[in-house]
Amino acid sequence: MTHRKRTLRELATGLGFLLPNILGFLTFTTIPLVFSMVLAFSNWDLKRHNMFKEESISFLGIDNFIRLFSEPDFWQYLGNTLFFMMNIPFAIGGSLLAAILLSKDLDGGSRRAGLWLFASAVMVASLLMLIVVGMGSTGMTILICGLASMFLVGGTLGRTSVYRTLFYLPHFTAGVATFILWKKLYNPYTGPINQALRPMFDKVTNVVVSTPTPMIQAGFWAAIAIAMGLLFLGLRKMANQWRDGDLGSTAMVVPTIFLLLPAAVSFYNGWLPTQTASFVIGISAVCLLVWHLFGMASSGQEFPCKKSNGFGSAAMLALAFMVLQFILIGLGLTAYHLPVNAAVDGGLQPPFWLTSVHWAKPAIMMMGLWGAIGSNNMLLYLAALTNVPGDLYEAADIDGASRFQKFWNVTWPQLAPTTFFIVVMSMIHGLQGGFEMARTMTQGGPAGATTTLSYFIYTEGFETGRLGYSSAVAWTLFAMVFTITMFNWKFGNRYVND
Amino acid sequence: MSTTKTYRPGLGRKFYSSAMLHVVLTLMSLGLALPFAWMLLTSFKPLVEVQSDSWIPVRWQPSNYIEVFNVIPFAKFYWNSLFVASWVTFLQVMTSSLAAFSFSRLQWPGRDKVFALYLCTMMLPGLVMMIPNFQIMISLELVDTYTGLILPAAFSAFGTFLLRQFMLTIPASLDESAQIDGASKWRLYWDIILPLARPGLITLTIFTFMGNYNSFFWPLVMIKSVEKYTLPVGLLFFDSSRGQSTHLLMAAVAMSVIPMILLFLLLQKQLVKGIQMGAVKG
Known part of the structure; x- marks a missing residue:
């Protein structure tokens, strides 16, 4: 009896402390959650069901979802969201690079004054080169030199923390204010980006016009060849990982799809001169891979391909290779069409960024990179780098490993758990992202090119007033986030414990 | 190396x-x-x-920089942002620390199950809750009020989680000696645990304050009258109504970014530690 009494008292105290939080939790999380679930299956539309028009709300079952999946707009917006997520490998790579640079010894053996002199000499030389290449006015030059020397002095005095702060600021201040700033930077007529690009484009036009067409179009084939090389490299890397048992057969599916996507997409979309090219790439990459696998199989080795340890890094690598392939194909196509475009009146023009269907997404992604290099990911990598045991590097030194080998064989595997965590978190954020940029910079346009799922939910739920339909989109988004989280639980823990 | x-x-x-x-x-x-x-x-x-x-x-x-204040009610936007963010931060730190205390220092049946439930809600996309929450606000007649901005943000599973992690690092022997001295649970919370969890409280305070200073979605849908706009919504309003005066717009942007930069410079040590701790343990 006393035992039960004590338990009851404990429960009362425990819940008493929890009370304020749990009240809010129930009102603003649990009830809305149930409410939203119900909404997703209803046809509640503020245009039809409001205080003036009292139509009754009816339940449609899964009609909302059926309509959603049969609507091409939804697929476009989902595609946009995924397109924006192609930023992730570069954002993570940038943070890792920043973290590695910041974790290095910046002291130079206690000769700070000499260090500063030497560094500033190099700096001045490199800036002079910039000026020779053709930077505009003297005012600008003084400005750039002034800023650079300020950072350099700060860096030599305060070392890591000064640079870390400078890297971190774009991420820390990211919000409506910086989006508006970038909107002005991207302005096609008055923005500083195009003001800087315009003279360069004029020079390029002159060069292109005076060069024979086949020579420029050879650039297209060069780009395609490099893209093919990348595809093969990626596939071979994965085959090797599979052989070493770092990558299970199932875990290989997603990276392989990433790698093959550019060829498939350019083939499917019929980007005309590439049609044959993508076909050639695909076939030859598969042939090379089969040949490679055959070589491995005939060596009579056993393949312990059960684990999926390497999934994080393989997916990252495959994603990066995929985007690089896309970029190369894009460059190739640009080169292919260059002579025709340059011959037009007025020559080549810099892109219209946010107002152009093709450039709006890349523009927002570049802004994203600006904020992502010095992000929380950089801080996480910094913390993880200090935890890499030093004797691993010593052992690598004894083996005579080069800098790159040390990174690839010591640092990168040691950082794997951190990378995995960051990849998962970035994917979860990426799926839900894009609302603020779309609302402040482009209104989701042009032609829906920057509308992500979250902005779609906003316009449906708060502008059009189709609450039921909007909730259905929100739950679809939730299902995707949930899949990634489940994936994280299934692979993440085991991976981290290894 | x-x-x-x-x-x-x-x-x-x-x-x-x-x-x-x-x-x-x-x-x-x-x-x-x-x-x-x-x-x-x-x-x-x-x-x-x-x-x-x-x-x-x-x-x-x-x-x-002075002209901005004449063109739009910029001082009012500033004040609204500070007011709302301060209230949210205060309430969130209070409720989260109470809950974290209950989850980390008290023993009661079902505690860990409730905590697991809390953790699960952390992965819910906030977007799922926005539409129903807005309908709740309409029925409570809180649309276009400060209360409507503050209340839903005052409870956070993340804050509870973060503070619980901090409180778990405080040695359990303190609780026992407090119990021997006959201190109540409230005294234990207020006089012993809270002061010791101060780094955690500071971290959460900065996170919450910055998050709310920058928060955009909720004020955008909730606030209808210009004089109640917070800074982000006010900036958007400025951009859409007088976007041509880039020089004034940039002054406004600078004025909303600079306080954040200063705050970061002052508190970066705690912030960096908090980010690294929150994620490493998560």
Whole structure:
């Protein structure tokens, strides 16, 4: 009896402390959650069901979802969201690079004054080169030199923390204010980006016009060849990982799809001169891979391909290779069409960024990179780098490993758990992202090119007033986030414990 | 890597490599800082120079910063943001620390199950709850009020989680000695645990304050009258109503970014630690 009494008292105290939080939790999380679930299956539309028009709300079952999946707009917006997520490998790579640079010894053996002199000499030389290449006015030059020397002095005095702060600021201040700033930077007529690009484009036009067409179009084939090389490299890397048992057969599916996507997409979309090219790439990459696998199989080795340890890094690598392939194909196509475009009146023009269907997404992604290099990911990598045991590097030194080998064989595997965590978190954020940029910079346009799922939910739920339909989109988004989280639980823990 | 030791007389390889490192880092910082430089310089330009190629104003016009306050109720936006963010932060730290205390220092049946439930809600996309929450606000008649902005943000599973992690690091022997001294649970919470969890409280305070200072979605849908706009919504309103006066807009942007920069410079140690701790344990 006393035992039960004590338990009851404990429960009362425990819940008493929890009370304020749990009240809010129930009102603003649990009830809305149930409410939203119900909404997703209803046809509640503020245009039809409001205080003036009292139509009754009816339940449609899964009609909302059926309509959603049969609507091409939804697929476009989902595609946009995924397109924006192609930023992730570069954002993570940038943070890792920043973290590695910041974790290095910046002291130079206690000769700070000499260090500063030497560094500033190099700096001045490199800036002079910039000026020779053709930077505009003297005012600008003084400005750039002034800023650079300020950072350099700060860096030599305060070392890591000064640079870390400078890297971190774009991420820390990211919000409506910086989006508006970038909107002005991207302005096609008055923005500083195009003001800087315009003279360069004029020079390029002159060069292109005076060069024979086949020579420029050879650039297209060069780009395609490099893209093919990348595809093969990626596939071979994965085959090797599979052989070493770092990558299970199932875990290989997603990276392989990433790698093959550019060829498939350019083939499917019929980007005309590439049609044959993508076909050639695909076939030859598969042939090379089969040949490679055959070589491995005939060596009579056993393949312990059960684990999926390497999934994080393989997916990252495959994603990066995929985007690089896309970029190369894009460059190739640009080169292919260059002579025709340059011959037009007025020559080549810099892109219209946010107002152009093709450039709006890349523009927002570049802004994203600006904020992502010095992000929380950089801080996480910094913390993880200090935890890499030093004797691993010593052992690598004894083996005579080069800098790159040390990174690839010591640092990168040691950082794997951190990378995995960051990849998962970035994917979860990426799926839900894009609302603020779309609302402040482009209104989701042009032609829906920057509308992500979250902005779609906003316009449906708060502008059009189709609450039921909007909730259905929100739950679809939730299902995707949930899949990634489940994936994280299934692979993440085991991976981290290894 | 501090473990690789190279003993060389004079300016060794190490000297040159760290000098080069400084150069690379400075150039990277320069690239990242250029947008801010353009923002500041443009905010000092008169209107006629806004479209010129040169970044540096020919005639400096610091009065832009005063003009902003005349063109839009910028002081009011500032105040609204500070007011809402402060209240949210205060309430969230209070409720989260109480809940975290209950989850970390008290024993009661079903505790860990309830906590697991809390953790699960952390992965819910906030978007799923926005529409129903807005309907709740309509039925409570809280649309276009400060209360409506503050209340839903005052409870957070993340804050509870973060503070619980901090409180778990405080040794359990303190609880026992407090119990022997006959202190109540409230005394234990208020006099012993809270002061010891101060680093955690500071971290959560900064996170919550910054998050709310920047929060955009909820104020955007909740607030209808201009004089209740918070800074982000106010800036958007400024951009859409008078977007042509870039110089004033940039002054406004600078004024909303600079407090954040200052706050970061003051508190960066706690922030960095908090981010690293929150994620490593998660």
